[in-house]
Amino acid sequence: MLNNGHILTAAEMQEAEQHLIANGSSVIALMDRAGSGAADYIWRTAPHIPTLVICGPGNNGGDGYVIAQALLEKGAIVKIVASAEPSTDAAKTAKSLWQGVMLSLEEAEPEMQFVDCLFGTGLTRPVSGNLLKHYHRLSNGAQRRVAIDLPSGIETDTGSRLNEVSNYDLTIALGAYKPAHYLNPAAALMGDRVGVDIGVRSVSQTKLLARRTIAEPGKTDHKYSRGLVAIVAGPMKGAAKLSALAAQRSGAGYVKIFAGSDFESPNHSIVTVPCDDVKQLRAKLADERIGVIVIGPGLGRDSNAKQLLDAVLEIEKPVVLDADALMLLGDEVHRLQGRSSPVAMTPHSGEFAALSGGGESSKIYASVKLAAQSGAVVVHKGSDTVIANPMGDAVVAQQTSNWLSTAGTGDILAGMIAARFTNEKDMFLAAQQGQWLHSRAASLAGPSFSPEILIDHIAKAIQECL
Ligand SMILES: NC(=O)C1=CN([C@@H]2O[C@H](COP(=O)(O)OP(=O)(O)OC[C@H]3O[C@@H](n4cnc5c(N)ncnc54)[C@H](O)[C@@H]3O)[C@@H](O)[C@H]2O)[C@@H](O)CC1
Ligand SMILES: Nc1ncnc2c1ncn2[C@@H]1O[C@H](COP(=O)(O)OP(=O)(O)O)[C@@H](O)[C@H]1O
Ligand SMILES: [K+]
Structure with a gap:
């Protein structure tokens, strides 16, 4: 995986480049590696397509000269349009080696393939202005658009758009993935993403979510050693049932639902524990065998729900807070600080805004900040889910299935994380395992699944982690 899955900001990427240079490389050598690697990929995936490479003034433009020359040598019909003269020594050298046609913005016409080397991390x-107009004219007129490192107009560290950006078919990341490669809106318009290794081996606190090994139950394991997950139900009973079923299929040894006495278990093996008031709940949750409590799915937001949440937070047990529990907690996340047992919060963007007050432009930074403020592991959901811990580590999930955008899939994730926690006893790891299994189960479930079908595919996803 490119740079071992470590995601680098623009500043970290510059440091990485300096490190390579200090160890005997040079900017032009790196540019050569980046440009020829990108050209190989373009040629392999779309040979002999008339191509226009647009080059900006910096080293992204420099990559463009290298790419164009490499394509020309492979036999492609390729032209360059330059927005300005190169401003760096490496880009000047790369330009001096270009042997083909060079056009001004006004002269250039769209070709079948558009290769964007206008701006990267710089x-x-x-x-704006004339350049933006020509960028759109030339990119919109192409049938295939390839971005080198990043599409022009994307903020590297946040994934936001600084100007209107075209949709791409392919984005070739150079050296390391940057936050924008996995955060929306940028990630959604990049098309396929591939990386070209230029020798960068830099460590960052932000990584790409990877498959984590899951241990099978051991010979001496029993239901309590594998873990008892307690789900606190509310008036929307289906949500708690989905969490419970997902926990059961994700490796919990035992799942119990704590609910009003009229609650019916979703199957024969999930036990319901009748609790008709908060006093009963408090007493029954004192059971020492309980490894983790899930509260929030279907809980409601009335005063009764608030009492249930308060009761759970009074108990020193690991807890997964989701949905309504997060809305009830709101901006009082400091209440979670100082607990001796781990907490995970699994907000979608609306819930995240209620918890954090919003205002941060980077989803990674915002998630890390909320984790530090609360002392909890934060699973900031969406098609670009970010998982953060209070120490500043963050893991970014790769987009898998858009079919996950259906009601009930969040309840499932909460149950999955709880079950993985009872096995791993590490909330950050459990969140990563839960997220990976959730995404993978969605891919395996194919199109248009119901939450129940998603749960049915968890076992297959686990199989891939054994
Ligand atoms: N860091 C590395 O290790 C490597 C970087 N490489 C390439 O270098 C790129 C970064 O190069 P640079 O730092 O030179 O940055 P860029 O080439 O992305 O752009 C910087 C230049 O654009 C100007 N500029 C910025 N915003 C502008 C705007 N809106 N309108 C007009 N001009 C604007 C800046 O003043 C500067 O001259 C990477 O994305 C990658 O493509 C590669 O060559 C390989 C090695
Ligand atoms: N387009 C998408 N691609 C991938 N995952 C998605 C997408 N949309 C939503 N998800 C995931 O689906 C789940 C939805 O959770 P949530 O919004 O809490 O739903 P609910 O409360 O109805 O269960 C989250 O895990 C989220 O990350
Ligand atoms: K670019």
């Missing part, structure tokens, strides 16, 4: 302000 973009500091929106592309």
Whole structure:
């Protein structure tokens, strides 16, 4: 995996480059590796397509000259349009080696393939005016669009758009993935993502979510050693049932639902524990065998729900807070600080805004900040889910199935994380395992699944982790 899955910000990427240079490389050598690697990939996936490479003034433009020359040598029909003269020594050298046609913005016409080497990690302000007009004319007129490192107009560290950006078929990341490669809106318009290794081996606190090994139950395991997951139900009973079923299929040894006495178990093996008031709940949750409590799915937001949440937070047990529990907690996340047992919060963007007050432009930074403020592991959901811990580590999930955007899949994730926690006893790891299994189960479930079908595919996802 590119740079071992470590995601680098623009500043970290510059440091990585300096490190390579200090160890005997040079900017032009790195540019050569990046450009020829990108050209190989373009040629392999779309040979002999008339191509226009647009080059900006910086080293992203420099990559463009290398790519164009490499394509020319392979026999492609390729032209360059330059927005400005190169401003770096490496880009000047790369340009001096270009042997083909060079056009001004006004002269250039769209070709079948558009290769964007206008700006990469050095973009500091929106592309505007005449340049933006020609960028759109030339990119929109192409049938295949390839971005080198990043599409022009994307903020590297946040994934936000600084100007209107075209949709791409392919984005070739250079050296390491950057936050924008996995955060929306940028990630959604990049098309396929591939990486070209240029020798960067830099460590970052932000990584790409990877498959984690899951241990099978051991010979001496029993239901309590594998873990008892307690789900606190509310008036929307289906949500708690989905969490419970998902926990059961994700490796919990025992799942119990704590609910009003009229609650019916979703199957024969999930036990319901009748609790008709908060006093009963408090007493029954004192059971020492309980490894983790899930509260939030279907809980409601009335005063009764608030009492149930308060009761759970009074108990020193690991807890997964989701959905309504997060809305009830709101901006009082400091209540979670100082607990001796781990907490995970699994907000979608609306819940995240209620917890954090919003205002941060980077989903990674915002998640890390909330984790530090609360002392909890934060699973900031969406198609670009970010998992953060209070120490500043973050893991970014790769987009898998858009079919996950259906009611009930979040309840499932909460149950999955709880079950993985009872096995691993590490909430950050459990969140990563839960997220990976959730995404993978969605891919395995194919199109248009119901939450129940998603649960049915968890076992297959687990199989891939054994
Ligand atoms: N860091 C590395 O290790 C490597 C970087 N390489 C390439 O270098 C790129 C970064 O190069 P640079 O730092 O030179 O940055 P860029 O080439 O992304 O752009 C920087 C230049 O654009 C100007 N600029 C920024 N925003 C502008 C705007 N809105 N309108 C007009 N001009 C604007 C800046 O003043 C500067 O001259 C990477 O994305 C990658 O493509 C590769 O060559 C390989 C090695
Ligand atoms: N387009 C998407 N691609 C991938 N995952 C998605 C997408 N949309 C939503 N998800 C995931 O689906 C789940 C939805 O959770 P949530 O919004 O809490 O739903 P609910 O409360 O109805 O269960 C989250 O895990 C989220 O990350
Ligand atoms: K670019």
